[in-house]
Amino acid sequence: MDELKYLKLLSKQFPNIPAVSTEIINLKAILNLPKSTEHFLTDLHGEYEAFQYMLKTASGVIEYKINNIFDKELDDIEKRDLATLIFYPEEKMEKIKKEEGLSEEWYKDSLNKIIKLCKEVSSIYTRSKVRKALPEEFAYIIEELLHLREDDENKKDYHQQITSTIIEIGQAQNFIISLSELIQTFAVDKLHIIGDIYDRGPNPHKIMDVLKNHHNVDIQWGNHDILWMGAGLGHKPLIATAIRIAVRYGNLEMIEEGYGINMRPLARLAMENYKGDICNIFCPKLLDKDLDEKERRISTQMQKAIAIIQFKLEGNLIKRRAEFNMNEALYLEKIDYDKGILYLNGNEYELTDKNFPTIDPDDPYKLSPQEEEVINQLSESFKNNDKLQEDIRFLFNNGSMYKKYNGNLLFHGCVPLNEDDDFACVDVGGHRAKGKELLDFFQDIIRKSYSDTNGDKDQRDWLWYLWRGEYSPLFGKDRMTTFLRYFTDEDDKSLYKENKNPYYAARENEFTCKKILSEFGVDPEKGHIINGHTPVEEKRGESPIKGNGRLLVIDGGISAAYQKKTGIAGYTLAYTHSEMRLISHEPFISKEEALSKRSHDTVSSIRIMKFDGKQKIADTDNGARLQDDVKYLNKLFEAYEKGIIREKYK
Ligand SMILES: O=P(O)(O)OC[C@H]1O[C@](O)(COP(=O)(O)O)[C@@H](O)[C@@H]1O
Numbered sequence: 001m002d003e004l005k006y007l008k009l010l011s012k013q014f015p016n017i018p019a020v021s022t023e024i025i026n027l028k029a030i031l032n033l034p035k036s037t038e039h040f041l042t043d044l045h046g047e048y049e050a051f052q053y054m055l056k057t058a059s060g061v062i063e064y065k066i067n068n069i070f071d072k073e074l075d076d077i078e079k080r081d082l083a084t085l086i087f088y089p090e091e092k093m094e095k096i097k098k099e100e101g102l103s104e105e106w107y108k109d110s111l112n113k114i115i116k117l118c119k120e121v122s123s124i125y126t127r128s129k130v131r132k133a134l135p136e137e138f139a140y141i142i143e144e145l146l147h148l149r150e151d152d153e154n155k156k157d158y159h160q161q162i163t164s165t166i167i168e169i170g171q172a173q174n175f176i177i178s179l180s181e182l183i184q185t186f187a188v189d190k191l192h193i194i195g196d197i198y199d200r201g202p203n204p205h206k207i208m209d210v211l212k213n214h215h216n217v218d219i220q221w222g223n224h225d226i227l228w229m230g231a232g233l234g235h236k237p238l239i240a241t242a243i244r245i246a247v248r249y250g251n252l253e254m255i256e257e258g259y260g261i262n263m264r265p266l267a268r269l270a271m272e273n274y275k276g277d278i279c280n281i282f283c284p285k286l287l288d289k290d291l292d293e294k295e296r297r298i299s300t301q302m303q304k305a306i307a308i309i310q311f312k313l314e315g316n317l318i319k320r321r322a323e324f325n326m327n328e329a330l331y332l333e334k335i336d337y338d339k340g341i342l343y344l345n346g347n348e349y350e351l352t353d354k355n356f357p358t359i360d361p362d363d364p365y366k367l368s369p370q371e372e373e374v375i376n377q378l379s380e381s382f383k384n385n386d387k388l389q390e391d392i393r394f395l396f397n398n399g400s401m402y403k404k405y406n407g408n409l410l411f412h413g414c415v416p417l418n419e420d421d422d423f424a425c426v427d428v429g430g431h432r433a434k435g436k437e438l439l440d441f442f443q444d445i446i447r448k449s450y451s452d453t454n455g456d457k458d459q460r461d462w463l464w465y466l467w468r469g470e471y472s473p474l475f476g477k478d479r480m481t482t483f484l485r486y487f488t489d490e491d492d493k494s495l496y497k498e499n500k501n502p503y504y505a506a507r508e509n510e511f512t513c514k515k516i517l518s519e520f521g522v523d524p525e526k527g528h529i530i531n532g533h534t535p536v537e538e539k540r541g542e543s544p545i546k547g548n549g550r551l552l553v554i555d556g557g558i559s560a561a562y563q564k565k566t567g568i569a570g571y572t573l574a575y576t577h578s579e580m581r582l583i584s585h586e587p588f589i590s591k592e593e594a595l596s597k598r599s600h601d602t603v604s605s606i607r608i609m610k611f612d613g614k615q616k617i618a619d620t621d622n623g624a625r626l627q628d629d630v631k632y633l634n635k636l637f638e639a640y641e642k643g644i645i646r647e648k649y650k
């Protein structure tokens with residue numbers, strides 16, 4: 001569009017010089033506000049309670065601010081009481097009501113403290129941004145309270161009167177709840193989730209509900225997210241995999257109750273075919289829950305049943321997708337079912353379990369009629385499940401393979417490299433792609449797979465490839481040895497080794513990190529790559545900071561399954577106007593424990609970098625857009641002054 005035409009369009013919104021001038025003043029002022037805080041989390045793996053706590057506490061930022069603001073005024077216990085009131089307002093007030101009662105004095109004191117904290121955390125935003133975040137019903141009053149100055153003698157009574165009236169009309173509890181939510185909203189302006197919301201933990205569906213309602217979140221897909229996105233689209237190998245992992249970690253409830261998907265047909269098939277299986281390698285890996293004998297037995301049978309279905313479906317897929325180059329995983333045709341021996345790469349392996357009642361040795365990948373019926377029913381259930389469809393739509397619409405944001409490059413797994421640490425050139429759908437182009441190709445495939453309802457259905461096979469393919473940027477290992485770990489038990493553990501793509505070693509050096517940043521058009525001197533996917537084994541001395549600070553891996557094991565490895569319970573990366581800081585979390589025990597604890601959370605953190613001076617909105621991506629707006633507003637101003645465009649007044 002030519003410039004004059006664009007300016008005329010702009011003049012509809014700013015019809016005259018006063019209107020343009022006001023907007024220029026407004027935008028220039030915003031550009032000088034401090035950059036707002038971003039938090040980065042990854043590999044939540046269904047740990048809803050721990051995730052909720054990180055949001056409610058802003059990963060420790062709220063206690064940190066309470067310490068600063070009420071430094072001398074409150075002792076440690078009073079500070080913690082205020083903090084837990086903000087984290088869990090309803091539960092805390094319930095507790096106080098039971099223990100000592102909620103007096104007018106307590107309400108007045110609590111409201112004043114919370115308003116003071118709310119003022120502080122909202123001070124870096126414009127009034128309009130604050131106003132947009134206010135709850136409709138209390139917007140006017142809260143705005144008044146937030147903009148009253150402590151030292152404003154003229155309005156002291158006015159302020160006191162507002163809080164007294166709030167108490168008198170019985171709205172104190174609602175105000176405390178609303179203000180607490182505002183504090184959590186203002187404390188972290190932008191949340192990045194760098195993948196793996198699903199699998200292993202009990203409540204990914206609850207995490208999805210939080211994300212769908214979050215004020216400002218983006219997602220970089222992890223392999224486990226793609227798994228569920230493909231399952232939601234009805235892709236049978238992915239559905240079988242998603243169910244297998246859920247049963248494996250004792251999370252049947254998530255499927256049956258969280259999503260309301262009927263698992264009885266699978267349970268029936270399992271009991272009829274594997275009644276002899278009591279508790280073996282298919283016994284669920286229960287991280288912190290115990291199942292009774294009967295539950296354990298049916299879960300064992302169901303995990304085996306769905307695993308066999310998965311391996312059959314994967315066999316068919318691998319055969320129809322030669323370009324995936326995954327013949328190594330065609331196990332079922334390499335078994336002597338009479339002897340119970342697996343013949344692989346010239347070796348013989350005794351199977352730990354020789355009982356395959358549903359496999360026809362002459363056609364091992366063919367589903368039995370009952371298996372066919374069960375996987376078809378499950379596919380329909382997944383595709384027609386409203387909540388699951390809503391959740392995966394959110395992931396498709398708010399997620400991406402990678403994201404460039406405020407000078408950083410975010411992606412879950414890797415950018416595949418070859419042995420000489422160059423970008424691996426991968427044959428994808430008939431052409432070869434590498435580096436950024438490869439991730440863009442997958443991004444495009446994923447978008448298309450969501451929308452092509454009746455097109456190339458097995459386009460969705462690529463989602464399966466992204467879940468476990470060697471050159472999947474979300475997986476980045478040469479194979480997935482699930483079958484071998486189920487059915488063999490060799491002393492030589494190399495059989496089970498999943499060799500990581502060279503990226504994971506190469507990212508230790510700065511040169512590679514800078515090369516990747518440049519490949520994606522991010523400043524290699526200032527930008528950071530931020531990854532998840534591989535738990536940082538701090539316990540063994542591994543550092544989350546790699547490439548001389550150019551790359552951060554922030555999977556600290558929020559997932560209970562990984563805490564043994566990492567020794568901590570996850571990281572939060574915080575990027576504020578003054579610094580980048582990596583926060584390490586202690587394991588989250590429970591809401592009750594958090595509520596009754598009288599000391600502040602032990603949150604250790606290390607500063608990754610300190611900016612000289614405060615970073616401003618002008619230094620951010622949003623700032624670049626605003627500066628571009630100012631440039632055109634100035635041109636419009638000039639066009640009015642020179643009479644090229646006529647001003648309009650009402
Ligand atoms: O122990 P399980 O449940 O088989 O999971 C192990 C599998 O999970 C993976 O680690 C992938 O999951 P992550 O992305 O969470 O690491 C595979 O590499 C591995 O085969």
Ligand SMILES: [Mn+2]
Pocket residue numbers: 195196222223224412474532533534
């Ligand atoms: Mn992962």
